[in-house]
Amino acid sequence: MAPPKPSLELLRALTDENVLRALMSEARLTRAEIAARTGISKPTISDSVQRLSGAGLVVDTGERTTGRGRVGSYYALGPDLGAALVAGVTQHRVTAEAVDALGRVRAREELALGPGAGPKAAADALATAASRLADRVRGGLRTAVISAADPVDRTTGRLVRLPDAPFLIGDLDPPAALAAHVVGPVHVDNDVNWAARAEHTDGRARDADDFVYLHLGEGLGGAVVSDGAVRRGHHGFVGEIAHLWTPGPDGTAMPLTEVFAALGLRRPGSTAIDVDALRTRIAPGTARADETRTALARAVGAVLEAAVSLVDPRLIVIGGEWGPDLVDTVADHFARSPRPVPVLPATLTEPELTGARLRAVEELRALIVSPTRPAHPTASD
Amino acid sequence: MAPPKPSLELLRALTDENVLRALMSEARLTRAEIAARTGISKPTISDSVQRLSGAGLVVDTGERTTGRGRVGSYYALGPDLGAALVAGVTQHRVTAEAVDALGRVRAREELALGPGAGPKAAADALATAASRLADRVRGGLRTAVISAADPVDRTTGRLVRLPDAPFLIGDLDPPAALAAHVVGPVHVDNDVNWAARAEHTDGRARDADDFVYLHLGEGLGGAVVSDGAVRRGHHGFVGEIAHLWTPGPDGTAMPLTEVFAALGLRRPGSTAIDVDALRTRIAPGTARADETRTALARAVGAVLEAAVSLVDPRLIVIGGEWGPDLVDTVADHFARSPRPVPVLPATLTEPELTGARLRAVEELRALIVSPTRPAHPTASD
DNA sequence: CAGTCTAGTAAGGACTCTTGCCTAAATGGC
DNA sequence: GCCATTTAGGCAAGAGTCCTTACTAGACTG
Known part of the structure; x- marks a missing residue:
């Protein structure tokens, strides 16, 4: 409804966002490649890259172009931008991954839950996995996306028991379990919703x-x-x-x-x-x-x-x-x-993790591009 | 996904949009008032008003401020920006209105349909109402939003018969019926959906x-x-x-x-x-x-x-x-x-017209602000 | 080794927004 | 009736952004 206020700062932010998004879809690019890809002029891209380098968001990889013409420098996203935690919780196991802004899985943990393990064990396993992953990625875990095999209360992120539905994992509170290991927002939803998202992006639908x-x-x-x-x-x-x-x-x-x-x-x-x-x-x-x-x-x-x-x-x-x-x-x-x-x-395997991963990458990218604004301004999932 | 390309033209367009939106929420404003309302500086607003006046989108109303201080000039949206057609079609009657960008109903037509009147009669009545309204508003009808008491095919805008549902109006094609009297897009949906929209904005929900x-x-x-x-x-x-x-x-x-x-x-x-x-x-x-x-x-x-x-x-x-x-x-x-x-x-009267009117004003405003882009870039309703 | 090609830089220009100051005109207190 | 106050609007200066054009440096090609 209310259009954004025009300002030169808005323009600059937009340029920076273009550069970052380009480097999120391709691991390394020269300034000339970024300019070609975004349609923004070379001098403007140079300015932006310089700004972003100063802030540590972008780094010179040290690699150089080969082939005809002047050698170019490749730039990439900074190494300290952190990762997103993606985790699936069922009654049998906790599967967790750390993914970076390029969508690459940087580390994975899998913890089995014994038969009859309750929500306490699941919470512990989730925290353990998160802690191990946080140690293995530079920049830490900046957000988390959790898939759970039970209904999830949208406003709190907690698992809930509904009448006439089995309560497989039990009374688990993922945001609380992860508070110590994840800095940013924790998004929780049930596995079926994440699976649907995966089928929408990669699968039958x-x-x-x-x-x-x-x-x-x-x-x-x-x-x-x-x-x-x-x-x-x-x-x-x-x-x-x-x-x-x-x-x-x-x-x-x-x-x-x-x-x-x-x-x-x-x-x-x-x-x-x-x-x-x-x-x-x-x-x-x-x-x-x-x-x-x-x-x-x-x-x-x-x-x-x-x-x-x-x-x-x-x-x-x-x-x-x-x-x-x-x-x-x-x-x-x-x-x-x-x-x-x-x-x-359905045909995908681990569809719920695939869907959660998609969301996690989206969220992490949004956090990098503008640390103040979330990925979904309206819908609070 | 892809952020807009930064450019000075984008900034200017944003300023103009701010000015137009301000004049859409208040019928007449001085430049100083627009500046205060939008948070944009006075010289910038003056520039924008001059641009928009030249294009006929904004006009000096001739009215002047009274009270202390220098007399200011009131500006308003131009008189030729046209109107949106809002129409409700039932088996009994066609109700049509022309609304302007401020949401004011400028003219209304109501045509009764005799008992047993078929889709042909409804189409004729719709066209007649549109034609009369188009003559009564400056700038013509730039878009139309139609409420129909039958299921509507989302992609074509035509009314359709579904199994086990009564077909009250019959095989009506509103976009075709209005082609001669409405310049821009025609949006058709059934009355229940529009009523829900009204309840969402003005009513119980x-x-x-x-x-x-x-x-x-x-x-x-x-x-x-x-x-x-x-x-x-x-x-x-x-x-x-x-x-x-x-x-x-x-x-x-x-x-x-x-x-x-x-x-x-x-x-x-x-x-x-x-x-x-x-x-x-x-x-x-x-x-x-x-x-x-x-x-x-x-x-x-x-x-x-x-x-x-x-x-x-x-x-x-x-x-x-x-x-x-x-x-x-x-x-x-x-x-x-x-x-x-x-x-x-439910409590609203004529909820379907209220809902359709809301959408029509939104659409008309979007057409005025940027004639190339529609109100809803993603959802094609 | 000369010609060609490419990444990046430099300079200049066009444009936008903001700040600060100024003017004109009407009000209201004295 | 006079003068300080208030307010809309204009003008000028300045900072910042982006773009185009032209240039440089370096490496490959034939």
Whole structure:
């Protein structure tokens, strides 16, 4: 609404940003290359490089051009600009990486969590991984992006328990766990949302600005991408679909999670789905496999129809431990609905880390370009 | 991703934009007032005003300041900057307005459509209204924002028939109908989405960046506001909820629209809801009114639960001909769901025109500020 | 070894914004 | 009725940014 105030300082900042962004997309460039790439004149680039060198944001790598003509000097981003922490937390392990502004993974840590490990163990492992990574990268960890296999409260970043959804990791507070090892902002979201982001940028949904990602595993979750961005909703619970009304095996309406209870596919004493039992039950050749497949496809199909009504996706991507196994049956069923859209299985491996990494690099770059302003001025993810 | 290229021309454009925006929020200002309001120095503002006067974008109104000190000259937006057309099309009438960059309604036309009038009559009425308005405003109609009581294809702007949804106006192509009378872009969306926008800016949802608007009338529709903007989905069909799975009166799962069929509340030979029949049936004192109310509230409640799962709204606003009558019963039912949110009745009158007007003013202002760039660079609504 | 090619520098010009000062004109206290 | 005060606007000077043009230094090419 309010346009920025014009000033010469704004121009200079814009020039510097152009130079930095150029060096973020290519590791080393001469001033002439930066000028050609940005369309800004050589003298102006020289000024900017000098400024940025003085501030330590850019350094002469010592490398020189070869070939015809005068030798040029290569410049690169400074070595002390730090890294972003990317971490995935599941009930089984903590996987953490340090990525730099060029998107390169500089270090990786993986810590297993014993069976039955609680949120305390997860928090400790997260802190340990962060501490080790912080020691291994110059400039430290300037921001963190965390993927968790549980719903995340958007405003606090804490994991939360929702009715009728399994609480796999438990009461974890990533921003608190990382406070000592990460200087800047910590962004937390659930794995399904990050996976959707990965599919949007690198995967099946590359040219779809509106799609739905469905995760069918121990838990049931979805992610919504609208107008090119993952939408999280007010609390951050978009895609928590356990209680969506669906047709049960006998035709009566029931919440999605109850369908699994009715089919005897939940783990005892839990709302988590027994993935092994489910897979053997729908394996070809098993008695009444088709019946189970049909019941599941009807329920999942109702979720897709709800998504069509409320999100209007261009396509639907199905991931998770057992989701891709059922894609064909679901797609067949769904194709007979009033407004079907294509249904595709997910293909990326570690999609949640890929998505989180994308966001981390974006955030780190924004911090470098203008330390005062965040990457997403409006949406606080 | 790519920052703008710095240049002195950019600075000048920014100054001019500041001046124009100031004159869009206040009808007349002296140069000194513009300087104070924008924080830009007086000589710079004087330069800009001179430039803009030369281009006809700004004019000296002839008015002079009174009071102490030297007399100042008031400036205002030029008289030939044109207006935006705002029009609402229902099966009964076409309502059209011309609004200027200050948001003032300069002229209004209302044309009734006879019963049974088809899309041809609607197109003619729209064109007639536009033509009359274009004659009554200096500078003509530079853009149009149309609200239609049917689903709208996002890419073409045409009204479309969807399965199980009433087609109230019929096969109308507003951009084609207006081509002769409107110079710039024509934006078409359905009335529910515009109403939601109005509630977001002026109504019940003023400080909710994530909410759902439910329209319960002859047709059934919803609108989704996520991260502060109306989300339309790939085709533009977000909120077309007729086929969402809900519990029917007997407990079996059925699409929402079938619930009304089962209750005998549809108009014969149509999927449209018989609003009069419905209202008398749920009126207090009527036999079995409570039973009907309960059945409707269960079905509508399931829609709200689907919205909670896939949109995670902060609140829900219910409008439409009979929606507000049922708010209490729906809210009671919904409060017992696993994740209830507040349910409020809509209050605005003509909400769809209010929402469309907001968008039209935004678009017109953007056209004046930079005739080459649209108001929404990314989302093509 | 002369010609060609390229990175970087230097000089000059055009332009924008700001600060500070000045003028003109109307008000209001005395 | 006079004069200090107040206010809009103009003018000049100065600093800063970017661009174009021209030049230099050095290395490859034939």
